Amino acid sequence: MKIRRVVTGHGHSGTGVVVSDEYVEPFAPDAGEKWSIWAADATVTLPNDGTPPPFAGPLLPRPGGFHITAFTLPPRFDPDDLLGRDPVRAAELMRQAADASHPFVPDPNPPGAHGDIPGSSAMHATASMDCLMQVSGESVWVLDEAEVRLRPGDWIILNGVAHSCRNDGDETAVLIGVVIGARHEGVPLRSRVLYPPET
Template identity: 45%
Template sequence: MAIRRVITGHNEKGQAVVVRNEPLHPDTPGFAHYRIWGAEQPPVFPDTGQLPAGADSLVPAPGGLRVRMVSMPPHFGADDMYDTSDPQRRAEAARAQSAAEPGVLADPNPPGTYGTAPGASGMHAAASADCVMQISGESVCLLADSEVRLHAGDWLVINGVTHSWRDDGDISAVMLTIAYGAHHHGVPLRTR
C-alpha cells in the first residue's frame, strides 16, 4: 500500500504552506504499520508544522495523540510474527517485543493464559483509548474470552483492554487508528 503524508504549517509571514510532502514506509515487521501523526500535548498555532518531539512512540503519554494506518496481509495473525509453533514460546516472544515499547503494559498473567485461538500469542494492553476504523477488508480483534469481527466502516474503541489482531480474509485488512494516551493502573490478573 502506498501512503503519502502531506503536512501543512505556517511560514514566517503567517501564510499556510506545505511543510512536508512525502511517502511513508511501514515500520513494523509482519504487517504494514504507518505512523501518520502524533503529539504529546495540544498544538499551538501558528506553527511550523513539524512533527512534535516524542511523537514517534507507538503509545502516547496521557493526553497525547497518535494517528496510524495498519494493513494486515491476508490470513495474518500475531502468531505469524514468531518463529515457533509452541503457543507458550510465541506468547513469551510477543511479550518480550511489547515490553520494549513505552506505554505497552506488563501482563501479570502467565504466557498462554489467553488460550490458543489464532492470534492469541499477541495479546497486549496499552495505556491508551484506541479508536479503530476498519477501512477495507475484515479484521478480528481478539479479547480475553471473545472476538469482534470488523467490516469496512465499523469502528471499535479499545479502552486499555488486553487484545490482539488477525486477518482471516483473502484480502488485506486496512485500519485507521486514533490513539489517545490514558492513565492505566495495570492489566488485571485473570480469575476463573
C-alpha cells in the same frame, strides 16, 4: 499502498500555508506495514509553523499524546502461526518482542489465561486508547472472551484492554488509527482464569 501527507502551518505573515506535501514511507516493526502520519508526545500548541511535534515513537505516544497511523495485516495473518499454541512459550516470545516500539502493560495473569480464541497467543495491552477504522479487507480483533470482525467502515475502540488481531481473509487488511497515549494501571487480575496452564 501510497499515503500522501499534506501538512499546513502558519507562515511569517500569519496566514495558513502548506508546509510540506509528500508521501510517507512505511516501516514494519512487526507483521504488516505501518505508516506514521502525524504524532506528538504531549498537547500541541497552536498556531505553529507546521514543524512535526516531538514524538519518540515509533508506535505509542506518551500519556496525553497522539499518533495517527495506517497499517496493514497480511492475508491469512494469525499470530498463533508465529508464536505457537504453547502459552508459556508464546508469552516468552511476546516479552522478547516487546521493545521500545511496542511496550506492553504489565499483566499479572498466567500465560494462557486470556482464552484460546485463534490469535490469542499474542494477547497484550498497551497504555493507549486505540481508535481503529477498517478501510479495506477484514480484520478480527481478539479479546479475552470474544472476537470482533471489522469490515470496511467499522471502528473499534480498544480502551487499554488485552487484545490481539488476525486476518482470516485472502486480502490485505488496511486500517487507519488514532492512538491516544494514556496512563494504565496494568492489566487487571482476572477473577477467574478461563484456561489455566497445566502444572
